[in-house]
Amino acid sequence: MTELNSTELNSAGLIRLSAAQLAAKLAAREVTSVEVTQAYLDRIAAVDGQVNAFLHVNTEEALAVAAEVDAIRAAGGAAAEELHELAGVPIAVKDLIVTIGQPTTAGSRILEGWHSPYDATVIKKLRAAKMPILGKTNLDEFAMGSSTEHSAYGPTRNPWDLDRIPGGSGGGSAAAVAAFEAPLALGTDTGGSIRQPGAVTGTVGMKPTYGAVSRYGAIAMASSLDQIGPVSRTVLDSALLQEVIGGHDPFDSTSLTDPFDNLVAAARTGNVTGMKIGIIKELHGEGYQAGVENRFNESLELLKEAGAEIVEVSCPNFKYALGAYYLIMPSEVSSNLAKFDGVRFGMRVLPKDGPLTIERVMAATRAAGFGAEVKRRIILGTYALSAGYYDAYYGSAQKVRTLIQRDFDAAFAQADVLISPTAPTTAFKLGEKLDDPLAMYLNDVATIPANMAGIPGLSLPGGLADEDGLPVGIQLLAPAREDARLYRVGAVLESLLEEKWGGPLLAQAPALGSTSTTAGGSN
Template sequence: MSGAGADLTRMSAAVLADKLAAREVSSVEVTQAHLDRIADVEHAVHAFLQVSGDAALAVAADVDARRTSGEELHALAGVPIAVKDVVVTKGLETTAGSKILQGWIPPYDATLVEKLKAAGLPILGKTNMDEFAMGSSTEHSAYGNTHNPWDLDRIPGGSGGGSAAAVAAYEAPLAIGTDTGGSIRQPAAVTGTVGVKPTYGGVSRYGLIALASSLDQAGPVTRTVLDSALLHELIGGHDPRDSTSIDEPLPALVAAAREGVSGNLKGVRVGVIRELQGEGYQPGVLARFEESLELLRSAGADIVEVSCPHFTYALAAYYLILPAEASSNLAKFDGMRFGLRVVPEDNPTAERVMSATRGQGFGDEVKRRIILGTYALSAGYYDAYYGSAQKVRTLIQRDFASAFEAADVLVSPTAPTTAFKLGEKLDDPLAMYLNDVATIPANLAGVPGLSLPSGLSDDGLPVGFQVLAPAKADDRLYRVGAALEMMLEQSWEGPLLSRAPELKVAR
């Protein structure tokens, strides 16, 4: 890649947007620079399942022509983006990381994709993910592992490891992820990027292939807090096609991020969650967390400790509620209407076709969760398992309500450890599930959460700092997150990603 192209891929989306608006650079140049970067490093990272270069360049050329004609455009018009493969895209293969949907070309766009297209963002392609978003490492994709740009032998988080890796590897300035139990925030933590789970219902779920309908939420994956705010404002808002969509305007997210850069948090009450630290957390993770707290204190924030006692049961409740909803949502993949169909040679009845299709089309983790969810919903065990888990969910929501009486935002490490080695936890599902221990409570309660890089652990790998806010108060995430990001980058003398090892490029 040329020096000029390399510079374009290192710029934040906000900087690119300003340069595009000033016509210092064209969208075709910016998009081509990122496609060149993908060509250079994708062999090592495997962040994408499909790259739609021609379509992206066509959109970029159209944006350039409209800008030249004087048309008023969205602030992010011409800035390219990557989209997680669980989000439906018209005319572009969408697989949810599963063989059962291999070759499926959707006839419509998700609402958030409609918004991206209407605003003129070239879509670079679809990113890799754990099958149907079930996983914490992107090792459960039917199409191979994604690798962490910080260390190619390590996981990039999951289920949205492809989106996080694409942003961390400078293959895309922006990406869309989805977060059911931490699948935006945990990958952000282990790749040194910024990831935001909006308030449940704050971004339309229409056109998202459902995993767990009461938990799923799409959101931004970026390299800066301001970039996340810009993308969040674009994709957020009410959608009448989504019955869970909040029929209220979004808070002023970009304004909150810009306010945070002032570094003034005087009077902001920051609650440290007692239950989300200590045993099981890597020492380097806790050290960076404490350092970030000191920076918030120096900016005028009041640091208080809060207790959320039922968070201890969040992991167990989540892994009953999610499989139960997944077993229902995935029933539609039966080999009858769309996607893969496997027809047995002997006596191919409908039941045998469904069994053969699901047997070959679903991976081990998906089968594991379907079986668990079906069991939890069965007549003899519904009250003991699924019903009890929903009661715990209510207690967790009450914990949040109580904590937000004492604090404006809550904070914790995003993940208990840094990125582990590929294959290290594949044979131990319970160990894998523990990576989401700090992120799951937000999904159970529907509150928004943001993860930003807080430094490197003792092993030289990125650590994430999580900020949580009350439902519909997403602007608080951006004010506090932007302030902390600014102070951290001052101490590092630049973005954390600038300290990542350079990837070897293909020649």
């Protein structure tokens, strides 16, 4: 990234710094965390009326944490020394992750106004690192969707073109980072919900290895596929954030004991010389937009020039991945979302007429509280798990999952890292696929296999498609537990591309008009 000179250290300049740059300036006491946090709150106030990335803005608490960091830094001594590298760097959180002190809606009416009595493990870690939480970001209801249009609180818009979708389900987190409303954000990725929004907004999104980050406190969509991960503007920033939120959690028995403490070092010492990078035959070409293919090929050329060997691998069972995903995911959804019944928390709706039985109250609550896409998946999953259908649907899908894992095993025997476009197309227009669930589902065709196999996947900006000038994402995949490898290759590709572009891709994004200049405030 190009260094900004000190005269650019005004609010507009501050918000364009990467998290790593902000951290350095905070440590050097060139800026205060309150200045940084206020700059972001001002930006949110100015542009979020157009973007709708935030469901809740956490002004007071964010500024209080920022002031606390500033006070510790000002006092110096051991406490200042012990501050985390990212202390004082603000962050936005996808509203699927529970937080004390702020509402958590999961993008659903059924949780409107609900406050969690406990913090997610990742939130505890953010608090321990003293990172001010700017607020909660928009998402497709319960993370089900690829466009954020399934949010009960209105769609988020893509900062590159406000008539287009920011991807989903984590469109709010990606748009917030792309629109300079936050330097960092947390997302969750079940079938691509971090990576695909990253691709279509020109940001970086990382889905860590399944189990690398605790899921405790992320409202479950599909437990065996869900993973919390970082959203950022640079590869290094994602590595920094993953080291904050990762690690074993005794509250999540599926969390790994590996430390994952080599990620930042990998991002800082990127090198691809002698590495084998495998193109997945099945994940490009037919069905992929021409501009996406062009940018993808351009990245391959750059990696080759940097000393990597490009090989082609085949994953023949990937053609079953989408089908299997849409059996396993809804099956788990049907069970995970059963708890939303109006009995213990959230919305409760009484039936309009007839007897007031518990079954009828549950049914009325769920009928009114859930949106169409959520209902569609609950019905699908309930059906797939039914006696007599279980083996044919859920059972077969689990077998496909094993086959996908084998495809990856074979591929990683030939290549250190795999590469593909993150999504087949650039951002589509709002409303374009809302009535065609299958077309919407196809958007995740390249991201789903990583969730099915539990391996890490990183999406980074690959440039703009020639035909529409919109961002294209490049996806890198590595074997389970090899998250560091993605940061190493990702950092190299990022620097080669930025060299070509003459700066970060987001510098080319159109300016968002100011709608307001007042600071902070909840919306």
